[in-house]
Every structure is written in C-alpha cells, then in structure tokens.
C-alpha cells in the first residue's frame with residue numbers, strides 16, 4: 001500500500017526555555033513522531049454527482065469538501081491503515097516496534113466488534129511488548145485517546161505510547177444517501193508519545209461528553225440493543241444516521257467554546273497560538289472556531305478539502321501533513337466535536353523542529 005510521504009524529522013528534545021514558565025520537574029508526554037496513511041483511491045465530488053442527487057457546488061459551499069480517499073480491496077480494514085501509519089512513525093523516529101509499551105486506537109469503525117483494533121495493529125506492526133485497547137468517542141476519539149495515552153506517560157510507568165486515530169468510514173456509509181455519503185473519507189494518523197521534562201508536550205486538556213446527543217448521530221443496528229439481522233440489513237440500519245442541522249449547531253457552539261476555554265484557562269492569547277488543529281467535519285464549523293479564538297485562517301490546519309471527514313483520522317493527519325512546518329515551542333490547540341456527543345480541546349507545546 002502507498003500513501004503520502006514527508007521528510008524525516010530531526011528531533012532534539014533540548015528545550016530552549018523562552019516560553020511561559022512551567023514546572024520543568026514534571027514529566028509531560030511529548031509527541032516525538034507522527035505517521036499517516038491515506039488510501040490511494042480518490043472519490044471526487046464529480047463521481048458523487050453520478051451516484052446521488054448532489055452537486056460539487058452544494059458539497060463545497062456546505063462542507064468545504066472536494067474529494068476524499070476510500071480504502072478499496074477485499075479484506076482490508078481500519079487496522080491496515082493504522083498499521084501503515086504506525087510503521088511510518090517507527091521508521092521516522094528510528095525505533096523498533098518492540099520498544100512500544102502501549103498502543104491505543106481511536107476508531108468508530110473497528111475491524112471487528114472484538115478484539116480491539118489496537119491489538120490487531122500491534123500484531124501487524126510487530127509491537128509484541130505493547131498492551132492496548134480501542135477508544136470509542138467518534139470524531140473526538142483521537143483527543144480522548146491522546147489524553148489517555150499522555151496520562152500513562154506522565155505516570156512514569158510507560159516510555160513509548162503510540163496513539164492511533166483510524167477510520168474506514170466508507171464501511172458504514174450508505175452511498176445512496178446524499179446527506180452523509182458526501183462527507184466522510186478513510187484514513188489514519190498516529191503519534192508517538194514519550195516523556196519529557198522540558199515543559200513541552202501535552203500541557204492541558206478539556207474533555208466533555210453528553211450522551212443525550214446520541215439521537216442525532218448514531219448507527220442504529222449491529223450493537224447489543226439491535227443485533228444484526230436480515231431485517232436490520234434490509235432497513236439499512238448498519239449505516240451512519242445523522243440529523244445534520246442539530247449536530248451542526250451543537251458542534252459550532254461547543255467546539256468554539258471549548259477551544260476558547262482552554263486558552264482562557266491557560267492565559268493564552270490569540271498571538272500565542274501558532275496553530276489551531278481542528279477536527280474536520282465542516283469548514284463552516286472550523287471557521288467559527290477560529291473566529292471565536294481570534295486566530296487567523298493562516299494558522300488553521302485544513303485537510304477537509306482533500307480528505308473529507310476521516311473521523312478519528314482528521315487531527316493526526318493534519319499533524320502529519322503540517323509536521324514540517326512545526327517548530328519547537330509552538331503552541332497548538334487541538335479541538336474536536338463528534339457523535340456521543342463528545343467534544344474537547346487539548347493544548348500542546350510542540351517538542352521538536354522537523355527540519
């Protein structure tokens with residue numbers, strides 16, 4: 001399988017301390033490498049125009065999506081994309097997969113109901129010494145997993161924790177439903193977390209959820225409430241159901257609020273923020289979040305136009321593509337909103353110069 005490639009980062013964790021004073025004795029979890037993978041097949045708006053009653057103009061103006069990647073091939077699933085991302089990450093950091101202590105996979109489209117996709121990725125990359133599990137938090141999954149992984153590093157117990165965000169959304173998209181099939185794409189990103197005592201890494205987070213939002217965004221069948229049957233298949237209940245407008249309203253408000261909140265909590269002004277790394281569900285939601293933070297468009301990472309909404313993949317894939325532009329000490333605000341409802345924000349001080 002082939003994906004995009006980026007330059008090998010030059011990592012040095014010697015920190016030049018001209019940033020806000022922090023407790024340097026504290027162990028933090030720093031991202032020290034990023035990997036990514038998107039499938040080769042490009043599903044364009046033009047192709048979707050032939051499949052459902054839609055137009056390139058509607059999709060672009062309402063969502064900002066021009067194309068998305070789709071994983072084709074019998075027997076390939078989320079773990080195959082996650083595996084590629086983790087292999088690349090290990091190569092870039094120059095580590096043997098046997099050094100990985102823990103691997104967490106955020107996904108809404110696991111390979112199987114069980115076992116965890118994290119375990120399958122660990123097996124496929126040869127991370128024989130890693131334990132791990134999946135995190136299910138829809139589009140906020142990567143943030144939930146990142147924060148979870150960071151706590152294992154901060155505790156001092158684990159030195160190399162890999163966090164994967166991977167989804168084969170095409171496996172639960174109904175390509176006759178124009179309301180959802182134009183939005184989603186497939187892809188995977190992964191980051192390596194390692195301990196740092198230099199005041200860089202994941203410095204703060206706010207994670208929230210509200211399960212009453214489940215009525216607006218869910219998959220109706222295939223779980224324990226409604227196991228798969230001929231009836232559920234005929235009724236197309238194994239696909240994403242989304243009532244777009246209420247989700248949009250909740251997303252706009254909550255993603256913007258939680259991003260502004262983490263800045264206020266940590267005394268960060270718009271000028272202090274080098275990058276906003278938002279979940280890519282809708283360009284209009286991203287614009288509203290940036291406006292609320294007072295952050296200019298030039299500081300917003302965007303991959304929605306070419307990858308669509310890859311759910312758990314959006315944020316790590318942004319980091320993967322922008323890695324070469326990131327500098328040690330850059331303040332990044334990661335923000336997401338998704339099914340559940342789930343939402344949150346994370347403040348990261350970037351740990352290395354890529355070039």
Ligand code: UT7
Nearest residue numbers: 054055058062139178179182244245247248251281282338
């Ligand atoms: O990632 C996790 C969380 N998810 C989100 O954050 C998604 C949030 N929601 C959204 O991004 C937007 O609600 C959508 C992009 C899903 C939909 O955009 P919208 O502006 O809210 O459109 P809508 O659902 O209100 O539909 C407006 C019209 C409807 O037609 P009528 O009833 O006005 O005649 C839809 O049937 O647009 C129609 N429509 C389409 N037309 C052309 C819906 N989908 C399409 C389509 N092409 N693909």
